[in-house]
Amino acid sequence: MGGDLTLTSVTKRFGAFTAVDDLDLRVPEGSFFALLGPSGCGKTTTLRMVAGLDEPTTGTVLLGDTDITRLKPYKRPVNTVFQSYALFPHLTVADNVAFGLKRRGRRKIDDEVAEMLALVELQQLAKRRPGQLSGGQQQRVALARALINQPEVLLLDEPLGALDLKLRRQMQIELKRIQTEVGLTFVHVTHDQEEAMTMADTVAVMNEGRIEQLGPPEELYESPATTFVANFLGQSNLVAGSVTGTSGDLVHVEVHGARVFAGRSRSRVTEGDVWAGVRPEKVYLAGPGEEAADEVNSLRGGVVSDVSFVGVSTQYLVRMAWDQELTVFEQNTGARKRFRPGDQVDLHWRPEHTFLLDATQDAAAGVEREPV
Amino acid sequence: MSGVAWRGRAWLGDHLVLLLGLLVLLYMFLPIFVVVLMSFNDQSSRNSYTFDGFTLANWTDICAPYQLCESLGTSLQIGLLATVLATLLGTLMAFAMVRHRFRGRSSANLFIFLPMATPEIVLGSSLLALFVNAGLAGVLGFWTIFVAHVLFCLSFVVVTVKARLAGLDPRLEQAAADLYANEWQTFWRVSFPLVFPGILAAALLSFSLSFDDFIITNLNAGQEVTFPMFVWGAAQRGIPPQINVIGTVMFLVAMTVVLVGELSRRRRAAR
Amino acid sequence: MSAAGHVPSLGPTEAQLTGRPDPASRRSGWSGYLLLLPGGLWLLLFFVVPTVTLMATSLYDPAGSLQTGYAMTGHWQNYVEALGDYAPQFVRSLVYALLATVACIVLGFPLAYAIAFKAGRWKNLMLVAVIAPFFTSFLVRTLSWQYILGDNEALVGFLRSIHVLAPDGYLLATPFAVVTGLTYNFLPFMVLPLYASLEKLDPRLIEAGADLYASPVTTFRTVTLPLAMPGLVAGTLLTFIPSAGDYINSELLGNPRTRMIGNEIQDLFGAGDYPTAASLSVTLMAAIVVLVFVYVRRAGTEELL
Numbered sequence: 018m019g020g021d022l023t024l025t026s027v028t029k030r031f032g033a034f035t036a037v038d039d040l041d042l043r044v045p046e047g048s049f050f051a052l053l054g055p056s057g058c059g060k061t062t063t064l065r066m067v068a069g070l071d072e073p074t075t076g077t078v079l080l081g082d083t084d085i086t087r088l089k090p091y092k093r094p095v096n097t098v099f100q101s102y103a104l105f106p107h108l109t110v111a112d113n114v115a116f117g118l119k120r121r122g123r124r125k126i127d128d129e130v131a132e133m134l135a136l137v138e139l140q141q142l143a144k145r146r147p148g149q150l151s152g153g154q155q156q157r158v159a160l161a162r163a164l165i166n167q168p169e170v171l172l173l174d175e176p177l178g179a180l181d182l183k184l185r186r187q188m189q190i191e192l193k194r195i196q197t198e199v200g201l202t203f204v205h206v207t208h209d210q211e212e213a214m215t216m217a218d219t220v221a222v223m224n225e226g227r228i229e230q231l232g233p234p235e236e237l238y239e240s241p242a243t244t245f246v247a248n249f250l251g252q253s254n255l256v257a258g259s260v261t262g263t264s265g266d267l268v269h270v271e272v273h274g275a276r277v278f279a280g281r282s283r284s285r286v287t288e289g290d291v292w293a294g295v296r297p298e299k300v301y302l303a304g305p306g307e308e309a310a311d312e313v314n315s316l317r318g319g320v321v322s323d324v325s326f327v328g329v330s331t332q333y334l335v336r337m338a339w340d341q342e343l344t345v346f347e348q349n350t351g352a353r354k355r356f357r358p359g360d361q362v363d364l365h366w367r368p369e370h371t372f373l374l375d376a377t378q379d380a381a382a383g384v385e386r387e388p389v
Numbered sequence: 390m391s392g393v394a395w396r397g398r399a400w401l402g403d404h405l406v407l408l409l410g411l412l413v414l415l416y417m418f419l420p421i422f423v424v425v426l427m428s429f430n431d432q433s434s435r436n437s438y439t440f441d442g443f444t445l446a447n448w449t450d451i452c453a454p455y456q457l458c459e460s461l462g463t464s465l466q467i468g469l470l471a472t473v474l475a476t477l478l479g480t481l482m483a484f485a486m487v488r489h490r491f492r493g494r495s496s497a498n499l500f501i502f503l504p505m506a507t508p509e510i511v512l513g514s515s516l517l518a519l520f521v522n523a524g525l526a527g528v529l530g531f532w533t534i535f536v537a538h539v540l541f542c543l544s545f546v547v548v549t550v551k552a553r554l555a556g557l558d559p560r561l562e563q564a565a566a567d568l569y570a571n572e573w574q575t576f577w578r579v580s581f582p583l584v585f586p587g588i589l590a591a592a593l594l595s596f597s598l599s600f601d602d603f604i605i606t607n608l609n610a611g612q613e614v615t616f617p618m619f620v621w622g623a624a625q626r627g628i629p630p631q632i633n634v635i636g637t638v639m640f641l642v643a644m645t646v647v648l649v650g651e652l653s654r655r656r657r658a659a660r
Numbered sequence: 661m662s663a664a665g666h667v668p669s670l671g672p673t674e675a676q677l678t679g680r681p682d683p684a685s686r687r688s689g690w691s692g693y694l695l696l697l698p699g700g701l702w703l704l705l706f707f708v709v710p711t712v713t714l715m716a717t718s719l720y721d722p723a724g725s726l727q728t729g730y731a732m733t734g735h736w737q738n739y740v741e742a743l744g745d746y747a748p749q750f751v752r753s754l755v756y757a758l759l760a761t762v763a764c765i766v767l768g769f770p771l772a773y774a775i776a777f778k779a780g781r782w783k784n785l786m787l788v789a790v791i792a793p794f795f796t797s798f799l800v801r802t803l804s805w806q807y808i809l810g811d812n813e814a815l816v817g818f819l820r821s822i823h824v825l826a827p828d829g830y831l832l833a834t835p836f837a838v839v840t841g842l843t844y845n846f847l848p849f850m851v852l853p854l855y856a857s858l859e860k861l862d863p864r865l866i867e868a869g870a871d872l873y874a875s876p877v878t879t880f881r882t883v884t885l886p887l888a889m890p891g892l893v894a895g896t897l898l899t900f901i902p903s904a905g906d907y908i909n910s911e912l913l914g915n916p917r918t919r920m921i922g923n924e925i926q927d928l929f930g931a932g933d934y935p936t937a938a939s940l941s942v943t944l945m946a947a948i949v950v951l952v953f954v955y956v957r958r959a960g961t962e963e964l965l
Binding site for chain 3: 407411413416423424479485488489503504506507508517526536539540543601639
Binding site: 116 | 558561568570571
């Protein structure tokens with residue numbers, strides 16, 4: 018086999034519930050691919066269909082040119098690092114790692130197992146049982162147990178979900194290193210946007226069984242295609258407006274009496290009602306009337322309603338005349354003035370940082386993420 | 390002085406429940422002490438159930454009372470056979486209930502639970518009514534007892550194995566399938582070893598239920614005599630002390646099984 | 661990137677959050693039925709069919725006998741006669757079973773509570789101790805009570821000396837002895853479910869009760885007891901049902917005036933009066949079903965909420 022992983026028109030229903038809805042997806046061979054989305058968006062179900070643990074209701078799953086849609090999980094060259102690991106509690110670490118090779122009838126595998134344990138730095142724990150290992154060590158065993166089979170595709174289902182923050186960081190870097198080293202296709206499922214952006218070459222944002230947007234992390238972040246992506250991946254200020262015209266590369270938008278501009282490449286719509294969006298860290302604050310250059314977008318007449326100091330930056334909430342609260346992050350470089358609650362401020366940002374989204378969408382989509 | 394009294398009261402308040410619990414345990418063990426004591430009783434007359442003197446004779450001559458050892462043999466045979474079949478059928482049912490999806494699961498659950506909620510006398514009389522109506526009154530004996538014992542053990546096996554299976558993460562079986570184990574290998578390499586303690590517990594429970602049953606057995610036994618039936622008969626005529634020897638041995642065997650199980654569990658945990 | 665920073669997600673699984681069953685933890689198809697089939701057949705043949713047969717037998721013409729056979733005449737008068745003749749035994753069975761159940765709760769609760777919260781590292785040992793006596797034959801243990809409660813033994817002597825019993829008073833062959841035996845025999849069936857419920861109870865809840873100005877008694881009534889309710893309900897059923905049907909304790913520890921319904925059913929079957937015996941059996945089952953139903957509803961709607 019070998020080659021790209023391709024899902025074509027895949028739908029999965031559980032009774033009346035549609036978990037995955039007519040999904041098309043292509044994961045290039047050798048890439049680190051992340052499926053990102055909130056709980057219940059269908060990302061885990063998608064992964065399980067690739068693993069063979071769930072069967073699509075309709076659609077096909079191809080690996081290279083081979084149709085693996087109805088293939089039993091144990092006949093696929095695909096292995097999984099399960100959420101919370103699913104290590105066999107009655108087997109030693111070494112036996113856990115050797116499990117897949119033994120099932121395929123391989124003999125004399127001790128060296129291979131030892132090598133794999135060395136790769137994840139667990140040689141000295143080979144004789145222990147999973148129950149005696151820490152979370153991070155269990156995570157490595159799960160990884161080794163899957164990797165030793167040299168699958169065409171390695172599936173990772175929230176593999177770092179059970180680890181604490183520091184260990185997650187460490188494992189993120191390590192997973193990335195191992196992926197580069199072994200050159201396998203990794204498909205990584207997570208609801209943690211930062212984890213997805215840190216590790217993956219390509220991120221697909223899923224919502225309600227569909228893919229909202231797919232691309233490199235930077236593209237998704239800077240140029241979100243939907244309000245869901247704009248809100249789920251980082252934070253966004255979305256302001257209602259309507260397009261008044263275009264000039265060259267710029268789209269003109271009227272926003273609550275002010276005129277702002279947006280780059281055409283980041284405008285999903287170029288006429289009618291729109292959501293004009295800008296990321297909080299792209300905005301800077303100034304006192305009333307200051308810094309009003311022509312090529313800058315400005316929204317004036319805000320009042321600072323809340324200030325939180327978080328070390329690297331200061332986060333402001335600014336209440337606008339139309340009673341919307343906008344968010345602004347300012348780096349604590351020390352060069353800029355700090356504002357206090359009640360201060361009058363204007364908001365400025367560069368036109369190319371504006372993105373325009375279809376106004377028929379819910380501006381709050383993707384905001385209410387699971388309690389974190 | 391008052392400090393000591395206060396501390397005494399505090400200690401009592403803290404340990405009162407434990408003391409009460411231990412007293413209740415003592416109540417539960419009281420008959421066991423009597424059974425062990427009476428196994429060494431040098432009984433002076435068949436009709437007196439008092440401790441008359443110490444002897445080892447009962448232990449060296451267990452089979453002396455007429456039919457005692459035959460009845461014991463019958464009970465052991467039925468116990469073993471019923472345990473094997475009930476454990477097998479019950480384990481299959483438990484797997485179906487926990488690992489498979491099908492219509493009527495909740496009615497199946499109720500159906501399995503009902504025999505446990507039926508008084509033994511009703512269960513026994515139903516079976517007797519069936520056997521008699523089917524014209525089998527003449528064959529009441531070993532095999533009708535066996536049928537009855539499998540029946541009442543079955544529900545207990547399902548419940549015990551189900552509890553163990555429900556605690557088993559289904560992802561372990563999925564992980565095995567993901568790692569190239571087919572259904573058969575997954576069962577024998579992963580599911581079975583992990584559920585085995587539950588199956589073993591179910592088998593032990595079945596055996597002790599079967600070995601100890603009197604009410605249902607008595608109705609369906611015909612001319613066959615199991616150990617509890619022998620004890621029942623003896624109780625009407627005068628109790629031979631050997632019965633207490635058997636009781637003591639049963640207790641010791643059970644304690645050994647439990648202790649060995651606990652020790653091996655600790656050793657595995659320590660490894 | 662969001663400066664709100666990264667928050668670790670030690671979260672429940674997707675299935676838990678969405679309240680949807682983990683999709684692939686259960687396989688569908690025929691294999692489930694196949695696994696159920698042998699055991700299900702056994703239950704059908706030897707539980708359902710017999711129950712129906714028992715009901716039919718209870719309506720047979722009592723004029724028949726085992727030798728001549730019975731005629732199915734829908735003779736419902738069997739029930740009238742049986743209830744007329746055996747009402748006292750019925751009432752006695754239910755009263756004894758009720759007394760034994762209450763005694764089991766009184767004795768079982770402190771024991772279960774002690775095992776769950778006070779036993780520390782002795783927990784496992786105490787649990788084994790609860791079950792251990794039951795590996796010795798039920799009958800042999802009940803016979804021990806004949807000895808313990810005997811007229812010439814220490815217990816009666818002591819009770820006489822402290823004037824709890826009259827100088828010629830006795831314990832054996834009294835209702836007290838029967839209820840003692842029933843309580844003793846079914847106590848573990850109360851202790852184990854109670855323990856299972858209590859063990860799940862977070863001791864911090866009791867501390868929280870105390871922290872919120874509840875006295876130990878109030879805490880017990882408002883926190884511990886409601887949370888132990890599932891175990892209490894299960895334990896009550898597991899002690900009441902077998903007690904109501906038992907006749908061993910009545911036979912070995914009682915006298916002719918402590919006979920319970922089980923004694924009569926057994927004797928009637930022994931004497932070959934199948935229709936009467938069957939109608940008593942069916943009535944007992946029906947009475948238990950009704951009582952259990954009422955009890956579970958009450959426990960479920962009033963005490964649990």
